Amino acid sequence: MSSTTSAPVITTDKLTKRFGQFIAANELTFQVAKGEIFGFLGANGAGKTTAMRMLCGLLKPSSGKATIAGYDVYTQTEKIKRSIGYMSQKFSLYDDLTVAENIRFYAGIYGMSRPAIKEKTAQLLKELQLEKEAKTLVSELPLGWKQKLSFSVSIVHDPDIVFLDEPTGGVDPVTRRQFWDLIYHASDRGVTVFVTTHYMDEAEYCNRVSIMVDGVVAALDSPTRLKQQFGRDNMEDVFYELARKATRKAD
């Protein structure tokens, strides 16, 4: 799978965020194409979260430009919010609600109509093979299922882009592999996936990877070409090569 030729869904141009004297994200410039799986790597404190928050419309940039799904991050945050999905490291499901109630809730706050929610719920449960568990409390689900459900819920409203913030933190390799199957599936349907991770095997699954060091994008290319460029066998070494140059402390 490679980047399609259609117009990019995420573009940033010298996007910068300063907190006082501290420059958390410095002149980020990149583009992400529709349907692409874009890995966003960086050590803790490198500025990943700040960048992601700007792209989600949660944080106003200090300078630079960025559009998400064609909407401006300064002026059209409400429209951006409708076009994106978000999943964090914490599963973002309500333990005391059932599987179906969670799906219904998240679909509901995106303003989906009742029949649409019903249809989507049925479809999701079928895809995840959770039909029998529709009325089970999420707290009773195994971790892997929770995670898959969480991902499905984050794209329940068919967003153009889904932001995944370390979605596989603390999960075993088998479940992680299954989780990535879901990501590929979504990407095939044209959903752009913007994912941060600390797992380098996951970085290999991405179409393109950017590595942030001290607030700037230090490298950006496909995993294969990055390995060639740095003359390394795996992404782990590439990442280490770049990240150890960091002068900033992790937060």
Added chain:
Amino acid sequence: MKQLLTFIRKEFLHVFRDRKTLLMLFGLPIAQIVLFGFALSNEVKNSRIAVTDYSKDPVTTQLIDKISSSSYFNIQRNLNSAQQIDAAFKKGDIRMAVIFPANFSTDLTHTGKATIQVIADASDPNLATTITNYITRIVGDFNTQSELSTGQPLQILPEVQMLYNPELKGAPNFVPGVMALVLMLVCTMMTSVAIVKEKELGTMEILLVSPFKPIYIIISKLTPNLLISVVNLFVILVLSALFLDLHVKGSTLLLIFCSILFILTSLSIGLLLSINAKTQQSAMMASLMGMMLPTMLLTGFLFPIENMPWPMQVLANLVPSRWYFIIVKRVMLKGMGFGAVWKETLILAGMCLALFAISLRRFKIRLQ
């Protein structure tokens, strides 16, 4: 609007799924009423009192017999001086002293009027009021009976003196205090915990990334708590009417209006706490320590505010429950109308608005 309803529905699910908390929420007012109403009953039996008779005549003997025959008192007759009585009070050996002065019988025979001294330990104002009332009633009965049997008008007047807490502030009833306490606790704690829970779970981020408006999040969080609190209010009022024979003397509508104002104020405090708290536990602790203690101490329900040193009095003015307590006492116990409580209502409304505005602002700032 539909989004809002979805959210509110979810909040109710949270509340109803959490059986333990639900039980606590509705159990709290019932437990408080039962505790204060029955366990700490106003009816006093076998209260230790001292009777000192300096007069020693047939009338005093008769009256003392009458007092001792009632089941309310347990008489100790061995205290024969003011010092002894004083010491007994200080040690807490006696709750009340009834003293017949030496000139009691001369006064009675010459003028038909005599006084007895009743001194009560008012450090427990409820008890002091109750037992002095008993004595007054017994003496009153005695007067009437004597008049009927002898045809002579007899006036023995008990001169009541309250020791330690002469004004008996905070005494008349505990229900306004319980109302303030329960509403404050439930609203503040539940709200702060409900919002911090979303932060802890990580769901707050999702909500902030979604097009769902922050003000809707606040409204949804507040709605179930508001409803629960209104139900609690009615439970307290009904329980008081049924079991404590305490009815709302003034306008129930006014009482409900002011209560909702107080509930909204408490909800806003909960909101404010939740913005700073990072974990549910710290939110809970902040509500308990930050809200329950000031409510208990500075409302005037356990301890009279007038007796406090002035810095405490100033502090008490900042506690919303203080004003609510005054409103409830006036409307519920004394039957006064809006004219008597408009000032307190205004203060409460001002606090409510200010707190809500601040928490709303802070809530939005956090999103940036």
